[in-house]
Amino acid sequence: MQHIILCGGSGTRLWPLSNRHTPKQLLPLFDGKSLLQLTWLRNAFACSSVLAIVNEQHAEEAAIQMSKEGAGDITLMAEPVGRNTAAAIALAAFTTTPDTILLITPADHLIGTPELYAETIETAKELAAANNLVTIGLQPLYPETGYGYIQYDGYDVVRFTEKPDAVTAEAMLKSGDYLWNSGIFCGKAGVLLEQLEEHAPQIYHAAALAAAEWMQTGSISVDAMEAIPSDSIDYAVLEKSSIVKVVPSAIEWNDVGGYEALADALASHYRYSNHQAVFIGSDPVNSMVIGKDKLVALVGIEDVVVVNTPDALLILKKGKGQDVKQLHQWVKENRPELL
Amino acid sequence: MQHIILCGGSGTRLWPLSNRHTPKQLLPLFDGKSLLQLTWLRNAFACSSVLAIVNEQHAEEAAIQMSKEGAGDITLMAEPVGRNTAAAIALAAFTTTPDTILLITPADHLIGTPELYAETIETAKELAAANNLVTIGLQPLYPETGYGYIQYDGYDVVRFTEKPDAVTAEAMLKSGDYLWNSGIFCGKAGVLLEQLEEHAPQIYHAAALAAAEWMQTGSISVDAMEAIPSDSIDYAVLEKSSIVKVVPSAIEWNDVGGYEALADALASHYRYSNHQAVFIGSDPVNSMVIGKDKLVALVGIEDVVVVNTPDALLILKKGKGQDVKQLHQWVKENRPELL
Numbered sequence: 018m019q020h021i022i023l024c025g026g027s028g029t030r031l032w033p034l035s036n037r038h039t040p041k042q043l044l045p046l047f048d049g050k051s052l053l054q055l056t057w058l059r060n061a062f063a064c065s066s067v068l069a070i071v072n073e074q075h076a077e078e079a080a081i082q083m084s085k086e087g088a089g090d091i092t093l094m095a096e097p098v099g100r101n102t103a104a105a106i107a108l109a110a111f112t113t114t115p116d117t118i119l120l121i122t123p124a125d126h127l128i129g130t131p132e133l134y135a136e137t138i139e140t141a142k143e144l145a146a147a148n149n150l151v152t153i154g155l156q157p158l159y160p161e162t163g164y165g166y167i168q169y170d171g172y173d174v175v176r177f178t179e180k181p182d183a184v185t186a187e188a189m190l191k192s193g194d195y196l197w198n199s200g201i202f203c204g205k206a207g208v209l210l211e212q213l214e215e216h217a218p219q220i221y222h223a224a225a226l227a228a229a230e231w232m233q234t235g236s237i238s239v240d241a242m243e244a245i246p247s248d249s250i251d252y253a254v255l256e257k258s259s260i261v262k263v264v265p266s267a268i269e270w271n272d273v274g275g276y277e278a279l280a281d282a283l284a285s286h287y288r289y290s291n292h293q294a295v296f297i298g299s300d301p302v303n304s305m306v307i308g309k310d311k312l313v314a315l316v317g318i319e320d321v322v323v324v325n326t327p328d329a330l331l332i333l334k335k336g337k338g339q340d341v342k343q344l345h346q347w348v349k350e351n352r353p354e355l356l
Numbered sequence: 357m358q359h360i361i362l363c364g365g366s367g368t369r370l371w372p373l374s375n376r377h378t379p380k381q382l383l384p385l386f387d388g389k390s391l392l393q394l395t396w397l398r399n400a401f402a403c404s405s406v407l408a409i410v411n412e413q414h415a416e417e418a419a420i421q422m423s424k425e426g427a428g429d430i431t432l433m434a435e436p437v438g439r440n441t442a443a444a445i446a447l448a449a450f451t452t453t454p455d456t457i458l459l460i461t462p463a464d465h466l467i468g469t470p471e472l473y474a475e476t477i478e479t480a481k482e483l484a485a486a487n488n489l490v491t492i493g494l495q496p497l498y499p500e501t502g503y504g505y506i507q508y509d510g511y512d513v514v515r516f517t518e519k520p521d522a523v524t525a526e527a528m529l530k531s532g533d534y535l536w537n538s539g540i541f542c543g544k545a546g547v548l549l550e551q552l553e554e555h556a557p558q559i560y561h562a563a564a565l566a567a568a569e570w571m572q573t574g575s576i577s578v579d580a581m582e583a584i585p586s587d588s589i590d591y592a593v594l595e596k597s598s599i600v601k602v603v604p605s606a607i608e609w610n611d612v613g614g615y616e617a618l619a620d621a622l623a624s625h626y627r628y629s630n631h632q633a634v635f636i637g638s639d640p641v642n643s644m645v646i647g648k649d650k651l652v653a654l655v656g657i658e659d660v661v662v663v664n665t666p667d668a669l670l671i672l673k674k675g676k677g678q679d680v681k682q683l684h685q686w687v688k689e690n691r692p693e694l695l
Contacts, residue, residue: 033653295690297683298676312668312691314372314683317676321657323669329651330664332671337637337656344636344653351634352651 018142018203019117020064021109022056024071024079024124025099029345030275030338033329034307037356041273042125043078046283046307052273053079053124054086059131063138064120066090068112070105073097094231097239102200103220103253104227104245107213108237111228115207118145121250122201127282129269137266141203144172144262150204150212152255154196154263155270160186163274165198165251169263177256196265198251200272212260217253219246275338276322280305294323303335328355357481357542358456359403360448361395363410363418363463364438368684369614369677372668373646376695380612381464382417385622385646391612392418392463393425398470402477403459405429407451409444412436433570436578441539442559442592443566443584446552447576450567454546457484460589461540466621468608476605480542483511483601489543489551491594493535493602494609499525502613504537504590508602516595535604537590539611551599556592558585614677615661619644633662642674667694 027040035041042052050058057067071079073095083091094108106121113119120138128134141151152174154167162182166189168175177198181189189195214221227241255261271282283305294306299315306313308325315321322338324331329348333341348355366379374380381391389397396406410418412434422430433447445460452458459477467473480490491513493506501521505528507514516537520528528534553560566580594600610621622644633645638654645652647664654660661677663670668687672680687694 295683295686297679297686311666312687312694314668314670314687316670316679316683317673318660318671321671323671325669327650329653330662330669331653331655332657332660332662334656340637340655344634344655347634347636348651348653355651 018064018120019113020057020060020067021106021119021121022053022067022069022124023102023105023121024053024069024075025096025105026123026125027072027099028125028274030341031273031279032341032345032348032356033326033331034279034324036328037074039078040072040075040125043075043082046279047127050086051082052127054082055127056122056124057083057086059128059134060120060122060138062135063142066092068092068094068109069124070094070096070109072099095236096242097237098242099247100242100245101247102250103213103217103248104224104242106209106250107220107224107245108228108231110206110209110213111225112232113206115205115210117206118142118203119206119209120201120203123272125273126200127271127273129271129285130267133266134268137264137268138203141264144264145203145205145208148205148208149260149262150202150208150255150258151262151264152202153199153268154265155199156265156267157190157195157197160190161197162186166195167198167263168194169196169265170194172262172264174261174263177251179251179256196263199266199270202250202255208260209254212254212258216257217246217248220248220253275341276305276324276333277335277338280322280335357403357459358452359396359399359406360445360458360460361392361406361408361463362441362444362460363392363408363414364435364444365462365464366411366438367464367613369680370612370618371680371684371687371695372665372670373618373663375665375667376413378417379411379414379464382414382421385618386466389425390421391466393421394466395461395463396422396425398467398473399459399461399477401474402481405431407431407433407448408463409433409435409448411438434575435581436576437581438586439581439584440586441589442552442556442587443563443581445548445589446559446563446584447567447570449545449548449552450564451571452545454544454549456545457481457542458545458548459540459542462611464612465539466610466612468610468624469606472605473607476603476607477542480603483603484542484544484547487544487547488599488601489541489547489594489597490601490603491541492538492607493604494538495604495606496529496534496536499529500536501525505534506537506602507533508535508604509533511601511603513600513602516590518590518595535602538605538609541589541594547599548593551593551597555596556585556587559587559592614680615644615663615672616674616677619661619674 076095144151166178223245294313297316299318306323320335322333415434483490505517562584633652636655638657643660645662659674661672
């Protein structure tokens, strides 16, 4: 298999910890490793080569991080502008042979159960070898409204539901028939392109031209990139295709989608110590302090995330992580130099 | 009158805003002025000269601040070690003529009603001219257990009660017969020394020697200073003397004894703007952010004081200001270089 890493994200929900120079997936937060590095290491057992599709301003750092982890046979494809996952995946598919199975993963997830993950991927690979497009479905843990859901029956997909409302999410959770869409999937390059051509022909044709440009010159022009319609692979292909399978999996999965998720990950797996922090009348267990330049003292404060960077200091009540988007918007309008 | 400023304090309750280099009274927090400067300005109407008694490591900064406010005729007496208020006041009294009325004030109080204050001081001065020792009593606002109380009858003192328990404080507040002891008082130098000789002869004699040393050499040795017993003027003289009067006053008074008091003072009198701070889902009115080096963002956080200094970052729940003492103790034991 070839590993395709979708490394183009530039999240807004971990500002000021992440910023335009260092997006979430490149932060060395996990025992000194980044989510990108962990993603590569997690999948190395199954993949002989890796192609990372990355925003051009992060290409150099991504290459350095990957090579540190022994990823010798790595190809980087730098996007001058991001055009969502369908474009990135199409570009990747055009640069390889039709029979190569692509294992496509986001660069910014954390998975706590490597053996179970490996089993899941082996199953997905088998289904992909039989010319299916295969997505990994996760056991839902709570009625999250921000994810996509997959109604399933064995390995068969009954239907996709994107970002349901709270009532629907609750009902889906209770029914036991639904999985979360992990964003990890698997398929032969040729099968993927076939399905793209059928269900999203504009993406298919524009991506073919951009991929040709890249193979000739080693880079993609802004014009070629912007000619590709921006859409997710879920909308463009998976929800429309009749050859999609799902592998249900109980892997421990964290999309590090905000500070609460990050705090959970650091606390449970990395024994993150609130170094440089002192707690007076405050429980050190329910708060997280990130930032090394000075002593941080919490007095009578509970359930907060404190992030102290050279650019800014964030003090966030746990449970309000979604509001960091609003903060990001404020900073964009008022102090754009800090992003 | 001569103004005597007791400038020796080095509070622990405003760390890290204040530290050993810059104690509370020297911080330029109030429209760019310090409590020391405001103290001098508030009393200038009544005093022809001023003597500030200050820890020797802060003498230079105190002199600079006073001269900025036009205090030409200022004398600084640098203490090599602090020996509490009785020692400082005795030293001051020995350096002036017996008939001079001394107006003795702490350097670290904030008073919001200058005209009422001036009236109060004029009344105190008249009583001092008649050979009384005169203290300023404040209308108590709540059953504070950290202050001294004075039971009064007109200008007469019935009794002093130091730091009562909560039940006693509540009863004293309700009775209407008690005032808070402000720490501001007034008396002729000769009368003060007479009373000191009678009620605290050891302080009197040791201070006489130290004052003589200062008048000869311009400085006081550690030995001479340490020979003076350490006691407050309240314990050493006021509670024992029969010639003490009290002037009840309704001045708006704030001892800036902790972060809550500081936040109140800044909010109510100085229209302190939480500059460099952004509030998302957080009320900017009930929190205070001090620190200019970077943007501070509060998301979903209420009723906190945030102090960001080069040494440390403090996040304090309002109402827990007393616990800053514990924090100070922790820092003393673990990171003494930060004090």
